[in-house]
Amino acid sequence: MGAFVFGKESKESMKRTALPKIILSGIIGCAVLAGLSACSKTYREDTMAGELAKICRDEYGVDHIQVKIAGKTIGVLLPLDNLFSANFQEALANRQIQNLESLLQPSQEALDKVEDVLFSTSRVVLSADKDIDFYVLQAADRKTGLQLVLTGYVQDIKRVRLWDIPRSEYRKRVLHDLKLNRTMIWSSIVQSLFEEIGHKPAHDLLSEHFSEEGIQALETSPLYQIFLDAARKNNLHYDLIDIRSEASANNEFLVYVKVKETYEPKPGFLASSFAYQSGTELEFIFVVHGPAPNQYELIRVIPFFYIDDHDNFKRIQMPANLQLEENLSEWQSLFDVEDVQLGDFLARQLSRRFDALLTTDERVFNTFNATRVLATYHRTTDRNPAHFSLDFDLEPKHSDAGLVASDWVSEEDSLYVMNLVLREFVTLLRSYSFTDFSHFELINVTSPAAGAILTKSDLELFRQGKIDIGHLLNPVRPTF
Amino acid sequence: MDPTKKTYRRIKMHFLNHRTKILIALAAIILIILAIWGMMSLESYYRNITLATMPLQMVMVALNAMIFVYMYMVVLRGGFAKLDKKSIKGSEVNVRFSDVIGIDEAKQEAWEVVQLITDHARLKRIGGKILRGILMIGPPGCGKTYLAKAIATEAGLPFISMSASEFVEIFVGVGASRVRALFKKANSLAYGFGGCIIFIDELDAMGKNRTFNQFGNSETNSTQNQLLVEMDGLGSREENVIIIGATNSPEETLDPALLRPGRFDRKVYVGKPGLEEREKVFQYYLKKVKHDPAIDARKLARKAVEKSPADIESIVKEAALIATRNGKDVVTYKEISDAIERIELGVKHKIKMTPREREMTAYHEAGHLLATYLLHPRKDVFKASIIPRKSSLGVVHPTSREEWFTEDRESLLADIKIALAGYVGEKIKFGTTSSGVSADFQMAMRSAHSMVWRIGMGSNGFVGDFTSIPDEQMSESLREKLNNETTKIIEKCLHDVEDLLTKEKQIHERFAHELLTKEELEYDEIEAIFNEYGKPNPRIFTVEDTGAKAEGTSSDVQSE
Structure with missing residues (x-):
């Protein structure tokens, strides 16, 4: 088709040249709008705990989780009725279990819930305005108090989602620990009590949870008033803010509970007619007695408050003879979260990796009876800068006394082990781009004096293959 | 509305x-x-x-x-039928009638057309005939497209311009679908703006006489059929869509269906400009370049006989280029003269002729020169040259003093004599001739044949166009007589030229010598030499100031 416009540039041609500009402006406008929309974070620091619990409850049907944030670590407690597939007592009594590993296999239901909570946690953490570096998920079994603790690095979640690291590597980077949470077992009767208030008649609650002695003592307790008032309340709910426990004597133990009561008065009842207003935080110490969870009973309730003659809520001191209050912080909490540091996290991860590496290596298997390498991260102190230490506990097959000092840096098999370990060490630190250490120490636990100190530059030369393990350890170096 | x-x-x-x-x-x-x-x-x-x-x-x-x-x-060959044509408003075409110069007559007719288009509603009210198609016919470069633009501007209607060749594809049906798309668009614009002008340039590309054979219709046929249908269909839509076609081809080559009333029923002949119009065109284009104020546009107009406005524009542009090349700040008469020569005669070649060839060429061209100057009733020698150009080794370039629309017998005889003068010049001087005469002979024979066979200019009384008689009905004796008469004219002319060159041998020798020396002779030099020999320009031209008319013949030709 031939050219059409004659002579000087017409308005039509100007329109034609303006159209692409309009379209381009539109695209840029949309991009800016979308970019601006991406700037705002979805979850705020002050609400992210509640949001996570809400997501788990509303979207995945996982209820009763607790969320705490400590520093740059988010902790999630996931109480489960059946964390493990086997019933420990039955399995052990019937001799069905040949080894403990098979006994500690999580049930499928528990794994699904753990996965759902982990995914929800990652969603919230990645879209929150607070920088979170670590997550700690404690999946606790209500019956046994055993809990599976998963500790992970948030950056690893991003990397695995962007295919920067494979999923198998990601699994290696998540720390799995099995711990015992006694408070979970000891507080179970108290937790069930607060869950059932308002859902069961008061006399049923009393008979199911309290001993005869406890019932008699309760009649003068403010808790009794709570049981009686429950019938006049709608949507009665108790948030367990803090639960701690401490062993006592003669199959007795103490459970401290801090709850927040929320409710709506039933029609016909005035809010002022209730002893405690909705939203009041109540604290109790329950004295629990019993040899096993299914035999626990409450024998005494010690409230931390009372209502005076003018209907005012008053907090009271604990009985002086118990001296509980000053020790309360030392009681075992149901759910505590520590702020994880990357150095510590890497040290723990390295220890596990060394363990896996050495137990699967054929040469190590053939030449050593036992190998254990423990990595530790030492934070900066007044005397020392931050550094790693690797404790080698090697027991060669030819010696029952462990690796002697003279073999430490010359014996071929031990060098082989150290080569494997250091290679893993340097690879992992490089993968995390972790540089917050000045040096690292190699310690032979059987001959501590034979240790060596290596610098970061030594490590880099070793990584690049410019220096082998023999030369790395044998030159004259400061020893201690 | x-x-x-x-x-x-x-x-x-x-x-x-x-x-x-x-x-x-x-x-x-x-x-x-x-x-x-x-x-x-x-x-x-x-x-x-x-x-x-x-x-x-x-x-x-x-x-x-x-x-x-x-x-x-x-792969799928999609989009062929897509008509990527955008319309522009008439006011944006920006060519007004005042800008159209050199075609006053056509302009007058076009103005009438504009009136008809703009008064379309009133015309419809009183039941007048709606104008549907205008066909502009004329030689190339005379301003048909320009005039169409001016119509669009003055009418103030949307204007869609296409070349007919844009409809032609090797795929049958594509052209027709483009025509449909074009008219759909035009109807739509007419609905919105009260009218629309479609301009189809080079209409002959799609409007030639249709051919019908057993192999089916060609793509051109189907495209043209669609155009005819669409032009008929305009009436039913009652939309004010006017089609302006332009062609260089003679009217007869177009399909009669296109020319019947209701289609391209209004014809505007856009011819070459006359002397006065050429002068205006020269003035118009000279304004666009820096030129010597002494340049006389009238003189240039006389020199540029038969030139179209496009030719004149080209001459002025070429002159500007030559001036630039020569390091001049303004265009002078010389640059324009050079430009005309370059356009008329072509670019000089650097062929090295042998001295003998060069000499023969000089006497050949001197023969043409003498015959033209002394015998032709209408033409002057604009230039004589023995520098090779195009396919010739030399040239004598005659130009009319004024445009003529018919040729008389004297003029035709003079043309034959001029053509034969090259041959006679060689023969007289060298006693032999060269092959350089072939084109001259061809021209002379064609003229003589035409005079006898077609236009009744023989001397033996045969009048009529004998070429229109079918061969089988033509008697041998008549054919012989006509051919004899043709030969007789050639012989007579040859004899006259021999007499002339023998008589004016001295002048012939002089011009040959001048050409061998200077290679080129301009009109002024030629006239000066003739004057030396007491031979002023024999054409008794009385050119009025208007320059519109020239009259007179040479006494030599009168004697024929």
């Missing part, structure tokens, strides 16, 4: 014309809003991930789209 209704109709027209684009734009806006809304509902991390991958996705989508379009266009 009520302004509100007019606005409504224009909005509706724009919507109908661009409904696909409007719907796509709306869909795009909705999709963008949905996309932003969807993005906002995402958690910020996923939003970031989505945004981060968006540029790559856009590149991929664009790449896919380009591949798809390429495949569609190249």
Whole structure:
């Protein structure tokens, strides 16, 4: 088709040249709008705990989780009725279990819930305005108090989602620990009590949870008033803010509970007619007695408050003879979260990796009876800068006394082990781009004096293959 | 028309014309809003991930789209029938009648057309005939397209311009579908703006006489048929769509169906400009270049006989180029003269002739020169040269003092004598001749044959066009007589030229010598030499100041 416009540039041609500009402006406008929309974070620091619990409850049907944030670590407690597939007592009594590993296999239901909570946690953490570096998920079994603790690095979640690291590597980077949470077992009767208030008649609650002695003592307790008032309340709910426990004597133990009561008065009842207003935080110490969870009973309730003659809520001191209050912080909490540091996290991860590496290596298997390498991260102190230490506990097959000092840096098999370990060490630190250490120490636990100190530059030369393990350890170096 | 209704109709027209684009734009806006809304509902991390991958996705989508379009266009051959023609408003064409110069007569007719177009509503009210097609016929470069633009500007209607060759494709049906698309668009514009002008340039490309044979219709036929149908269909739509066709071809070559009333029923002949018009054209184009104020446009107009406005524009532009090349600041008469020569005679070649060849060429051209100057009743020798140009080794360039629309017997005889003078010049001087005479002989024989066979200019009383008699009905004796008469004219002319060159041998020798020395002789030099020998310009031209008419013949030719 031939050219059409004659002579000087017409308005039509100007329109034609303006159209692409309009379209381009539109695209840029949309991009800016979308970019601006991406700037705002979805979850705020002050609400992210509640949001996570809400997501788990509303979207995945996982209820009763607790969320705490400590520093740059988010902790999630996931109480489960059946964390493990086997019933420990039955399995052990019937001799069905040949080894403990098979006994500690999580049930499928528990794994699904753990996965759902982990995914929800990652969603919230990645879209929150607070920088979170670590997550700690404690999946606790209500019956046994055993809990599976998963500790992970948030950056690893991003990397695995962007295919920067494979999923198998990601699994290696998540720390799995099995711990015992006694408070979970000891507080179970108290937790069930607060869950059932308002859902069961008061006399049923009393008979199911309290001993005869406890019932008699309760009649003068403010808790009794709570049981009686429950019938006049709608949507009665108790948030367990803090639960701690401490062993006592003669199959007795103490459970401290801090709850927040929320409710709506039933029609016909005035809010002022209730002893405690909705939203009041109540604290109790329950004295629990019993040899096993299914035999626990409450024998005494010690409230931390009372209502005076003018209907005012008053907090009271604990009985002086118990001296509980000053020790309360030392009681075992149901759910505590520590702020994880990357150095510590890497040290723990390295220890596990060394363990896996050495137990699967054929040469190590053939030449050593036992190998254990423990990595530790030492934070900066007044005397020392931050550094790693690797404790080698090697027991060669030819010696029952462990690796002697003279073999430490010359014996071929031990060098082989150290080569494997250091290679893993340097690879992992490089993968995390972790540089917050000045040096690292190699310690032979059987001959501590034979240790060596290596610098970061030594490590880099070793990584690049410019220096082998023999030369790395044998030159004259400061020893201690 | 009520302004509100007019606005409504224009909005509706724009919507109908661009409904696909409007719907796509709306869909795009909705999709963008949905996309932003969807993005906002995402958690910020996923939003970031989505945004981060968006540029790559856009590149991929664009790449896919380009591949798809390429495949569609190249493999599936789609889009052939698409008419990518945009209209522009008449006012934006920006060529007014005052800008059209050199074709006053055609302009007058075109103005009438504009009146008919603009008074379309009134014409309809009184039941007058609606103008549908205007055919502009004339030689190339005379301003047909320019005139069409001026019509569009003055009428103030949307203007769609196409070349007829744009309808022609090797795929049957594509041209016809383009015609349909063109008229659909024009009707739509006419609905919105009260009229539309379609200009089809080089109409002969699609409007030639249709051919019908057993192999079916050709693509041109189907395209032309569609044009005819659409032109008929205009009446039923009652839309003010006017088609202006332009062609260089003679009217007879166009299909009669196109020329019948109701189609291209108004014909505007756009011919070459006369002396006065040429002068105006020269003045117009000279204004656009820096030129010597002493240049006389009238003189140039006389020199540029038979030149179209486009030729004149080309001459002025060429003169400006020559002036630049020669390091001059202004265009002078010499540059214009050189430009005319370059356009008329062509570029000089650097062929090295042998001295003998060069000499023969000089005597050959001197013969033409003498015959032209002394015998031709209408033509002057503009230039004589023995520098090779185009396919000739030398040239004598005659030019009319004024345009003539017919040739008389004397003029034709003079043409034959001039053609034969080259041959006679060689023969007298060297006693032999060269092959350089072939083109001259061809021209002489053709003229003599035409005089006897077609236009009754023989001397033996045969009058009529004998070429219109079928061969089988033509008697041998008549054919012989006619041929004899043709030969007789040639012989007579040859004899006259021999006499002339023998008589004026001295002047012949002089011009040959001058040509061998100078290679080229201008009109002024030629005239000066003749004057030396007491031979002033024999044409008794009384050129009026208007220059519109020239009269007179040479006494030599009178004697014929």
